[in-house]
Amino acid sequence: MTPSDDSEDSNNSSEPIIPEKCQCKSTVTGKIYNFCYKLPENPKILGKRFSCDFVEEWEKIESSSKFLNLEKQKITDSVFVTAFSNQFVRNGMRLISSIRKSGYRQKIILYNLGIAEDNLRMLKENSCNLEIRNFNFSNFPPSMNQLKSYRWKPIVIAQVLRDYGSLWYLDSSVIFEKSNVSHVYDLVNCYGKVRKRPPMLTSYSRDIRENREPHENGWDQKIWEKNLQECRKSQYLLHGYSGHGILSVTHPEVYKYFPTNPGELKKEKAKMYDAGFVFAVNTRQTMMNIVKWYFLCALEEDCMAPKSAVLGCQFVDDDRFTTYAGCHRYDQSIINLVLANQFWYDRRYYVSQIVDFFHIDRAGTPGDFQDKMKCI
Template identity: 60%
Template structure:
């Protein structure tokens, strides 16, 4: 059949109609997506990316009650945060968890402690990379550290952060260091220089996370009052209690951000109340003994989507917000009334440690058993004492 020019006038309106429909449908889809984002994020919490136009919720919502939310963190921090949110996450059920690297950060006054910490790792025959963040090291310090094997020294760039970041004793740099290394490596051990490693085989810690790979029928989560009783009646962690470890494997509810060393008090007693303006909580649960605080300076963490979005996001944003991580007039000196270490505020604040424990407790039933390893047979904390170590001990065996 021969094509006639007159057919164009018959076909054209039909083609044009289809074109307009498809174009409108695509535009409508994009509009609907953006509109749905606005609907799901309260107006007072929205931050919009200058790069992508994506909308972000910058108000922390209490996991058990999404209507309870904190003040919006500043949108000026969005560009910095975005790279972490877009980092490649690990799906523990399907992915192989990357081999962790060791990460630490310190200034010149802690060089002897750092040498001891590095030596404790190398003397065990562990050759994994150690990433060191320079918070103010001298050329001599760097010459000492360069004698160690398999290390990477990164200069912490204070110039891109608020001035408060330079107050090293507020530890605002720590969430930044941890977030960067989780994004870069997928799995890390963060260690303050006071940590001394004692055991090379720490697979029993990894098992607490790796159990999620198995299709097991988990033990049910006990109600809060039964976990209160458990906390009061069971012995606190001491070494490696294999009965508790086996139960934890069967429950398989451990966070992929694990703390290890108990600090000797609860979270509420050493957290400045101003923090709750940004990160609300359930005070009834937070006063209980199972909401214990653990050292923020020794961590095993995996970059899962849950950890990055539900924990690290708020840990980082709080560090960047002056009145969140270090509210005005915060003090490290505590006054525990009648030696009550849980129920009453002791007029002190633990900066990064208060924040990460609060976030982990909120996300894990206010029960330390779900955000700590409960295993303490592979390290000890030594903040002072004999620092007479040989630099050659930092070499790989």
């Protein structure tokens, strides 16, 4: 079974047999869950079982998720989600104002990762349709408090995706710039229209395509039209290229949990994209093949943030794809690896390839955003 065959629209109620070594039993319901990741191209290859200590936390997500069927349901508007601490309040204000300036009136959910009371009050008083949720660190292991390992991000995304069906997750460094993103929604809404896809290209042919096609710049409508015809994209889409591959910046300890195909992962089509800007739809494919493993890795002590992991990279001879550069990108490494494994190690299928509606600014922008966060 290929990743595209294991679609969100499958209503097959039969449950696969879970190997005993992979079983985790809920103390609440008695249900047994499979906590071993399997390599999509070879399901016999299993990763190390994730800890059963937090099986009930995953059960809260899976049991309450109402999966969307994109053959019958269409995405038009999605909730906006962000999370930040007091250090990033100004950038967070800028993000909120950019969403409102672009004309979006739908709810923005802000997860409070440690915002001072006066700033919380200011955000509440000056924003419209803003829901503030306090991230409940006490429900999770102490390592969750280390904000720079970004373990909190998969939790935030899973919780909101469960509650709302589709979302834009945005780090505070994102600036939204376009009032109409239907061209992005079309990349998943095509599942309700396509009846016959062109044949899937071989890995070799896709290697050639990667070298010939221009890198995303704005909105290339010819590539977009091809993507609509093929309609094989993930319903968990990344957008901004990080400048290197996945293998070069992923700590080797991660592969204990997420086996992969190193030969494919080191190719240039297995590019890494920013984890801080995401469009996702709660389909069965998204939640069970992608978000579940992102979530469980965040709760595993040595998965998302192995003890020897560091951010600083040493790219030998500027090799950004084939050789490990001694660094790790935490949640970004994990979500890119899971997506690449699931979608043929080819960024074309797990990124939008559209970059005309946002930009990233981590440095901050001068100016006052306090009076610009209302709906217009």
